[in-house]
Amino acid sequence: MAPFRLRPLTDDDVPMLLPWRNHADVRRFMFTQHEIGADEHRAFFDRALRDPTRAYYLGLDDETPVGLVTFRDIDPVQESASWGFYTRPGSPPGTGRRMLTLALDQAFVRDGLTKVSGEAFAFNRASIRLHLGLGFSVEGFLRSHRQCGGRRVDVVRMAMLEGHWTSEHKAWLARASEARSRSAGGDAPRSYRVDAHGGLAQLVVNHLTAGMGSVTSVHLDALRAATHVGTVELVLRRVANGAGQATFDIDIVDADGATLARGRADVIVAEGRA
Numbered sequence: 001m002a003p004f005r006l007r008p009l010t011d012d013d014v015p016m017l018l019p020w021r022n023h024a025d026v027r028r029f030m031f032t033q034h035e036i037g038a039d040e041h042r043a044f045f046d047r048a049l050r051d052p053t054r055a056y057y058l059g060l061d062d063e064t065p066v067g068l069v070t071f072r073d074i075d076p077v078q079e080s081a082s083w084g085f086y087t088r089p090g091s092p093p094g095t096g097r098r099m100l101t102l103a104l105d106q107a108f109v110r111d112g113l114t115k116v117s118g119e120a121f122a123f124n125r126a127s128i129r130l131h132l133g134l135g136f137s138v139e140g141f142l143r144s145h146r147q148c149g150g151r152r153v154d155v156v157r158m159a160m161l162e163g164h165w166t167s168e169h170k171a172w173l174a175r176a177s178e179a180r181s182r183s184a185g186g187d188a189p190r191s192y193r194v195d196a197h198g199g200l201a202q203l204v205v206n207h208l209t210a211g212m213g214s215v216t217s218v219h220l221d222a223l224r225a226a227t228h229v230g231t232v233e234l235v236l237r238r239v240a241n242g243a244g245q246a247t248f249d250i251d252i253v254d255a256d257g258a259t260l261a262r263g264r265a266d267v268i269v270a271e272g273r274a
Ligand SMILES: CC(C)(COP(=O)(O)OP(=O)(O)OC[C@H]1O[C@@H](n2cnc3c(N)ncnc32)[C@H](O)[C@@H]1OP(=O)(O)O)[C@@H](O)C(=O)NCCC(=O)NCCS
Pocket: 025, 026, 029, 030, 084, 085, 086, 087, 088, 091, 092, 093, 094, 095, 096, 097, 098, 118, 119, 120, 121, 124, 125, 126, 127, 129, 130, 133
């Protein structure tokens, strides 16, 4: 399985988006509400993909397209943009959160933006919950702001600041490091909870390298591709020791107790540390 990732949208992807965008579960939450025709769709993206104030990314789950994230009004002077998104109808739960986590890293870490804003109809509970879950703050409640299905509806404006995003990320790293120091040593199964923004494989590698000292290499089986955002429990069980080597069985379990990933790690350590 390939890791969840984003890639820039291309002209060839455009036809695939039309049925997603026109699907009732997407269209009713869009500010432009009419059913979009094929010509209108193509003409829109012909312009939009060449507009320097816009950027479009596809979310890929194991290389299958599962959603679209749009940045609009990208202003390099103000270091700001607004965003919009939708997932492919029928995509698995968690798709939105995974895709948008990567999109915020793209905006703040790679593109150097300082502020990303989003607006949602006040009745769009999934979008608002998703924004707030990612750490966005509500900055405005715009009463009777837009037409929607023949009535005027309220709109919620939300925003994320770069400092907040990166400090949340730092807070996660601090929690992971604290958990590592608690669980270092001993042969008993070890578990801890972290809010993992990103790859579970990276979490395991961090854990092993910090917990065991002079690790020179970690070979991971099966976990490589898994990503998750949320609270996870990492359970490591040492199953074999050799000279300068340790082997662990690894389970990664979500907050509901479901196993997200399972794997094995072979760790090569400097002599005397395994
Ligand atoms: C909004 C959207 C991107 C969310 O994607 P998703 O993959 O369903 O989201 P996730 O599964 O990652 O869930 C994110 C949060 O939304 C919540 N959520 C998802 N669907 C929900 C629904 N129908 N009602 C209420 N909350 C919902 C989840 O419970 C989760 O919250 P939690 O972590 O607090 O439990 C997707 O539903 C979509 O494309 N909607 C139509 C287009 C749209 O509204 N775009 C945004 C315009 S502002």
